[in-house]
Structure formats: C-alpha cells, structure tokens
Amino acid sequence: KNQVEQSPQSLIILEGKNCTLQCNYTVSPFSNLRWYKQDTGRGPVSLTIMTFSENTKSNGRYTATLDADTKQSSLHITASQLSDSASYICVVSGTGGSYIPTFGRGTSLIVHP
Amino acid sequence: NAGVTQTPKFQVLKTGQSMTLQCAQDMNHEYMSWYRQDPGMGLRLIHYSVGAGITDQGEVPNGYNVSRSTTEDFPLRLLSAAPSQTSVYFCASSDGLAPYNEQFFGPGTRLTVL
16 A cells, blocks of 8 residues: 655754655655645645656755655755744655555644744 | 635535535646545545546545536535534646646635534
C-alpha cells in the first residue's frame, strides 16, 4: 500500500530560525513529489514539485530535496517568518493508469515572534 | 481569474438531510476532484472527474455522489448525511490527468452533521 509519512507532526520555532521537515514515502513506481503549504482555513497551495531526476529545488526561502533511492524528501525553511505558520503537506504521485496521489498527514509549523 | 470557488463555506446538517456542495473553476481544467480532510489525517480522495460526463471513485466514495455536466462545475451530493461525514471538503482542479500537473484547491467547505 502506498504511504507517505511526515515528521515531525508539529514544530514550534522562533522567527528568524531555520527548520527542516521530513517526508518518507513508499509510493512505487514514483512519478513526482509535491510540497504544499496550507494556511489555516484555506486550501493547500503548491510550493514545489520534485521529479525523479531532481535532487534540490528552491522557491524563495523554501528548499526541497529528494533522495529517490531512499524515498525521502525534506523541506527546509530558511529565516522563518510569522507567515510561514501553516501546515506543510507532502504529496506523492506514482505512474500508471490510476491517478490517486497519496497525501501525508502534514507537519504543523508555528513560528513565534 | 477566480480560480476554484466553493459554496457554502460553512454548513450544519442534521442526520439524514441531503445537500449539495458546489464547486466551480474558471481555468478550463479538465480534471476536477473532491477531497475530505479530517483532523490528524491526510486529504482523502472522494471522487474525481477527467472531463465533462466522466466521473470515477476515489478512496472514500461511499455516501457521496457526483456528476460533471460541464467543464466548469463539479458538485458533490450527500444524499443522507451522517455524523461520520463531518469534515472539511476541498475541491481541486488541474490541467489534465498527468501526475505532474499541479492541483489548485478551493477554500473548502466546513460541514458539521449533527
């Protein structure tokens, strides 16, 4: 069964600090991995997509990494801001005929001033 | 572009009542889907559609019906609401079925069934 596990479940950091969120998956064969940001009371918004051949991709202060061999991804947030407080969701899609992406449960990040 | 819109934002139902959650998109996307999000769980796919007139079941379809008469609209119907359907519902659309395509989500509908 395809699974996506995220850690930690929740995280509290001070404004200006860095943090790293983890995502492990068992989806096979692998197509791509997306990180979404979900603000409270809103729908998820895509931050970045990683395909098999990509190791690192940045989007402003967000940097995603992918190790397709170990089936792990991380999302690093640099110089956190209060607006980074949100849930970060890892979503993995496989190849094949059925398009049902597998969602992780998310990491809830709180940035304190 | 308004993107993906959902109505209502909040709804309270009694057990056994029926209702329709509305979803519309103005991006001319072929692929639309409905998810539910429960505390401590990832989003779960209820139903999806690859184009007008075509729908299919996702992971948790029981208790829900959908139809797709136009490219723009994808309503979700609850025929007889149950407390287990208390959840936040998200509609999403993307430009095609290919797994690389980003899904754009609506703002959600928070449903409570008493």
